[in-house]
Amino acid sequence: MKVMVTGAGGFIGGYLVRRLLAEGEEVVAVDIKPKEDWWQWHVDAHNYECFDVGNMPHMLPVLLETVGDVYHLAENMGGIGFIETHRVDCLSSVTTSVALLNALQPGQHRIFFSSSACAYSQVFQSQANAALLTPLKENMAWPALPEEGYGLQKLYVEKLCQWHREERGLSVRVARFHNSYGPHGSWNDGREKAPAALCRKVATAIITGNREIEVWGTGEQLRSFMFITDNIRGIDHIMSSGYPDPVNLGSSELVTVDELVDIIEQVSEITQLKRVYNFGAAQGVMGRSSDNKLLRRVTGGWEPDISLVDGITSLYPWIYDQVKKALHE
Numbered sequence: 001m002k003v004m005v006t007g008a009g010g011f012i013g014g015y016l017v018r019r020l021l022a023e024g025e026e027v028v029a030v031d032i033k034p035k036e037d038w039w040q041w042h043v044d045a046h047n048y049e050c051f052d053v054g055n056m057p058h059m060l061p062v063l064l065e066t067v068g069d070v071y072h073l074a075e076n077m078g079g080i081g082f083i084e085t086h087r088v089d090c091l092s093s094v095t096t097s098v099a100l101l102n103a104l105q106p107g108q109h110r111i112f113f114s115s116s117a118c119a120y121s122q123v124f125q126s127q128a129n130a131a132l133l134t135p136l137k138e139n140m141a142w143p144a145l146p147e148e149g150y151g152l153q154k155l156y157v158e159k160l161c162q163w164h165r166e167e168r169g170l171s172v173r174v175a176r177f178h179n180s181y182g183p184h185g186s187w188n189d190g191r192e193k194a195p196a197a198l199c200r201k202v203a204t205a206i207i208t209g210n211r212e213i214e215v216w217g218t219g220e221q222l223r224s225f226m227f228i229t230d231n232i233r234g235i236d237h238i239m240s241s242g243y244p245d246p247v248n249l250g251s252s253e254l255v256t257v258d259e260l261v262d263i264i265e266q267v268s269e270i271t272q273l274k275r276v277y278n279f280g281a282a283q284g285v286m287g288r289s290s291d292n293k294l295l296r297r298v299t300g301g302w303e304p305d306i307s308l309v310d311g312i313t314s315l316y317p318w319i320y321d322q323v324k325k326a327l328h329e
Contacts, residue, residue: 001066002066004027004028004063005028006072006074008030008038009029009031009037010185012231015228017040028048028067039185040184053099054096071111075090075153077150078193079191079192079197080193084149094153094156109171110171111173113158115175116151116176117179117250117288119146119155120141120146120151127222127287128220130289138291141155172244175249177226179223179250180193181193181227182311183228183318187199188326194257195260195264198260200319202316203316203320217277219256219261219275221284222287225251227251227311234249234302251290251306252303266309292304
């Protein structure tokens with residue numbers, strides 16, 4: 001049977017297709033975006049561009065008959081600046097998941113759903129002090145108070161996956177992604193996340209000679225950031241685990257936004273950039289930390305281990321090249 005990746009033209013989806021192809025899988029890669037907007041296009045996959053997964057049961061039902069595993073990553077999302085201003089778009093992604101889950105057949109299909117740490121209750125994410133911050137455990141999503149829009153959509157589809165398993169016998173896997181970053185993803189279109197955005201700002205400051213960057217919020221917000229290859233390894237481990245309930249997938253290396261900027265400056269070999277703090281900009285919750293005890297248990301001891309310094313060392317040169325090219329076009 002073939003393997004399907006929805007949202008294959010996205011950042012994580014492109015890397016996942018690459019890994020599955022390298023493992024010898026026959027991959028069906030689908031995305032609603034036209035080919036020129038895919039971050040990665042792998043010619044060895046069966047690529048379907050401009051394809052709405054939500055309409056698949058009506059448009060091309062025979063496609064699902066050739067597929068076993070489904071990795072469902074299709075959604076409308078971005079960094080905090082996007083999800084706080086596009087809640088209609090983010091929440092509307094639920095219709096795609098509803099249609100896809102209804103079309104899958106127990107006994108034939110197994111689905112991996114990419115949820116998010118945004119599904120967690122915001123009650124536990126108000127601290128910007130590492131000593132006081134409560135690491136997010138999987139049972140802390142309920143009672144619910146998720147990020148409105150994107151987080152609410154994720155939490156809802158998690159429950160749909162549970163009910164499709166309990167009522168229909170569908171085999172499901174669910175991972176709550178914490179911040180993931182790496183090359184070949186959004187960096188300047190309003191959907192980028194903090195590592196890419198700050199790498200872009202530092203690169204722009206170096207290339208233009210204007211040694212000033214804007215930081216959203218106070219710089220004290222606490223986050224963990226997971227390099228993309230750890231994300232893909234984690235998907236593989238969770239898919240193979242047999243564990244059906246939501247599992248955290250994130251790095252346990254915790255830094256402030258200011259410390260992230262420090263690392264980018266270190267990698268770029270620049271010092272003394274002036275930081276201008278925009279307290280009115282979107283900044284999300286004050287602190288978010290992944291508790292990986294359950295992840296280690298279901299994966300036999302594995303958890304993300306690529307350091308932030310090593311990850312930024314891979315990301316920053318790619319961002320620098322994109323900025324340089326854009327400035328000289």
